[in-house]
Amino acid sequence: MTDNVQAAPAKKIFRSRSDRMLTGVCGGWANYLNVDPAVVRIAAVAGAVLSAGVILPVYAAAAVLTPED
Template sequence: MTNPTDTTYQPQTKKLHRSRTDRMITGVCGGWADYLGVDPAMVRIATVAATVLSAGVMIPVYLAAVFLTPEAGA
């Protein structure tokens, strides 16, 4: 039974995950885009640009995200 006078604000919590539906390789960019509320193409472009501009430093960061970010629904 809920109290009709209870007006406590309970924000929706977002969960970071790898996408099962919006994936090109592993779903990392699709999941991050969902979490950030942006278009997945923008996250993919930013990832490629970061990889090129950082001379490949982004590659181990992406691989870490593959292993550390849980898959959606898991």
């Protein structure tokens, strides 16, 4: 007997056009993770402060490399 079970389509990360403060990276990540965008933004700011700005090049790279939705 064969089971015809189809896998769910893979989720992709996009920068948000509608939920953006700067470039839409945090809004897109929040959509991907199914969380409130404010939580992702707070985590990004906390990461930037606690890591002495190491997260800022990561954010910039995500802004350049992540396509818009």
